[in-house]
Amino acid sequence: MARTPKAVALGSALRQARLGKGLKLREFAARISRDPAMLSRWETGERTPKPEQVAQILTALGVSGDQYDDVLTLVHGTHEPHWVATTLPEHRQQMSAYLEYEQNARHMTAVAPLLIPGLLQTTEYIRAIMSAGGVLPIDILTRIAVRIGRRDVINRSNPANLVALIGQAALYQDIGGKVVMVDQLRHLVEMSRRPNIDLRIVPFGVGWHPGLEGPFHLFESDNPAPVVFLDTRRSTLWLHSNDDVNAYKHAVDTVLRVAMSPDDSVRFITEIANRMETCDDVADHLA
The missing domain is CATH 1.10.260.40 (lambda repressor-like DNA-binding domains)
Known part of the structure; x- marks a missing residue:
């Protein structure tokens, strides 16, 4: 079973x-x-x-x-066929499962329309999100350490493969200010050079695609079977039935068809970082 x-x-x-x-x-x-x-x-x-x-x-x-x-x-x-969490204890339980799947995954796909995926976030980007999200200062350092530790799955000698489908909007978010955002964009370019990371930007103007419905993660390994994780403001959801997982695999294929190539994505991110660096702040770049 x-x-x-x-x-x-x-x-x-x-x-x-x-x-x-x-x-x-x-x-x-x-x-x-x-x-x-x-x-x-x-x-x-x-x-x-x-x-x-x-x-x-x-x-x-x-x-x-x-x-x-x-x-x-x-x-x-x-x-x-599914596991919904709506309480704090259930969220902790699901996070335990998430870490298990992440550390044992052979292949991961992160569809992230509005924020940089967690495994590709810089320390200061993480800090900015947590500070703005109301995490107590005494807890921030611990949470940052945990998230940084999770990067081992893509940095170790036998790393998991990661496909990151990042929405163009995520590149323009003012998370922590200009310095933090420029550093985050440069970090994406650096990480994209790794052979186990396939980073692609999903641009504006490509019409509807499943990535617009919200972020999700697809974990694939030999055992356990593939699963999908969805995270919302007040609840989280695991899906593992074949029908559900296949629907999200199809969604990934659809997003891939409208995403930029890896090379074009890197050039696009670099161009945004260069322009952002010359502006007084992120808002000026968007103007």
Whole structure:
């Protein structure tokens, strides 16, 4: 049975709880009288334990209170065709699954009509977004460190392939001011030179395309099966049924047809950065 985002999140939660106690898998499996191979499958999301089995694991690890309840909720509906998160605990659970998929992906596609995709954001661009978004200053450094750490997936020796389909509007946003935006655009040009990154700009004036409906991420790997992640202001959504995933694969193909070539995209970004650099601020460049 294919791994699903919710099963992956459940497995990650169980694994983190075990590691938090400093226990190795075989050691802990013996303690709770479970087969190490089956415990491993539960922790990777390849199999889903029953509620009573999850309860046994959490109790043995001394997990209680809200954390206990949050993990136990993941047992139900692990193989439903979609997973919607509307509460803060659910958002944290989905982010855990997101990080798992991102780090294990073979191929990722980010459709980003209004903002630069997270893996291609500079530190100051991230800081500007978080500051304007109301993140407490005490939390900003931690969140920046986490996001920077995620870049390993495209920087390591065996990196994942990333297709970034960025809307032209994202290049003109005044995120942090002129210096931050120019540096961000230069960074995009630099990252586009990497063989595992296919960066393309979707220009204005190409008519309707699925990218105008909003951002989404498509994760593809050998196991788990391909999945789609969508993020809105108040909710997030995972899709993993074949019909849904194929619909988004078709959407990616449609956006690719109207996007600039990689070379034209780099020239376009460079031209915007050069013009922006000579203006007093981003607004003057847009005028």
